[in-house]
Amino acid sequence: MHSHESLQKLDVIAADQLAEHLPAHVIGHLPPGEVIVFTVSDDASDTAAFSARYGFGLEDCANTIVIRYKKDSAEHYAAIVTLGSLRLDINGAVKAHLGAQRLSFAKREVAVEHSGMEFGGITAFGVPDDWRILVDAAVMEREQVVMGAGLRAAKLLLAPAVLRSLRNCEIAALTLAEE
Numbered sequence: 001m002h003s004h005e006s007l008q009k010l011d012v013i014a015a016d017q018l019a020e021h022l023p024a025h026v027i028g029h030l031p032p033g034e035v036i037v038f039t040v041s042d043d044a045s046d047t048a049a050f051s052a053r054y055g056f057g058l059e060d061c062a063n064t065i066v067i068r069y070k071k072d073s074a075e076h077y078a079a080i081v082t083l084g085s086l087r088l089d090i091n092g093a094v095k096a097h098l099g100a101q102r103l104s105f106a107k108r109e110v111a112v113e114h115s116g117m118e119f120g121g122i123t124a125f126g127v128p129d130d131w132r133i134l135v136d137a138a139v140m141e142r143e144q145v146v147m148g149a150g151l152r153a154a155k156l157l158l159a160p161a162v163l164r165s166l167r168n169c170e171i172a173a174l175t176l177a178e179e
Contacts, residue, residue: 009054010038013154025116026126026150031165035125036157037149045120045152047084054146058084062145062160064122066111067094069103077106077114078132079124081139081147081163086175088136093174097134116150123148123156124166135163136174 018027018037030037044053047061061084069076078098082088095103108119115122124133124147139145140160147156163169 010036010157013037013039021149021151021154023116023126023150026123029125029166030156031162034158034162034165037154038157039154040152042152045155050146050155051084056146059086060142060145061085062139062142062147064124064127064148066106066115066122066127067098067103068106068110069095069098069100071098071100076100076130076132077128078134079115079122079127080174081124081133081135082175083136083138083142083145086136086138088174089176093172094134097170097172097174098132117148118151121148121151121154123150124163124169125156126150129167131168133163133166133169134174135160135169135171137171138173138175139163140171 013021040050044050047063051058051061062081063084065080067078067080080088080094088094111122112119115127142160144157144159149156
């Protein structure tokens with residue numbers, strides 16, 4: 001758990017100011033009162049830089065990765081939420097859980113266009129309704145995690161249990177064992 005000093009260093013955005021900072025479709029999926037939204041400088045938006053600047057360990061940073069996959073000869077998308085400290089088992093666990101014949105990381109432009117979010121800030125909150133959201137089981141073991149907020153200039157701080165409020169949320173073991 002982070003000390004109150006590190007939380008005080010965060011530039012928290014008040015609930016009534018969110019519309020000025022976040023995409024509307026992201027705000028619409030945030031459960032009121034359960035997520036702290038704070039601003040970050042663009043140069044510290046990527047996980048490693050963010051971790052160093054704001055004092056959150058990589059194991060408390062949950063990244064949302066967009067996957068494109070083929071199943072039943074149709075193309076689908078999924079958002080995978082995984083900790084910055086772990087490696088996804090893309091061709092094993094993720095592929096098996098999705099029942100995918102083939103899968104790949106979505107191209108940057110495609111991920112941005114389909115999610116309506118900035119690359120480097122994509123979050124599971126507000127992805128299209130037909131996407132599956134897979135959350136690695138390790139994420140659920142953290143006390144709290146930091147996630148993207150739909151754009152690079154903000155982050156979300158939340159208890160992982162909040163992710164269960166997402167309609168298409170599925171929790172599964174998706175990462176490789178730590179070396």
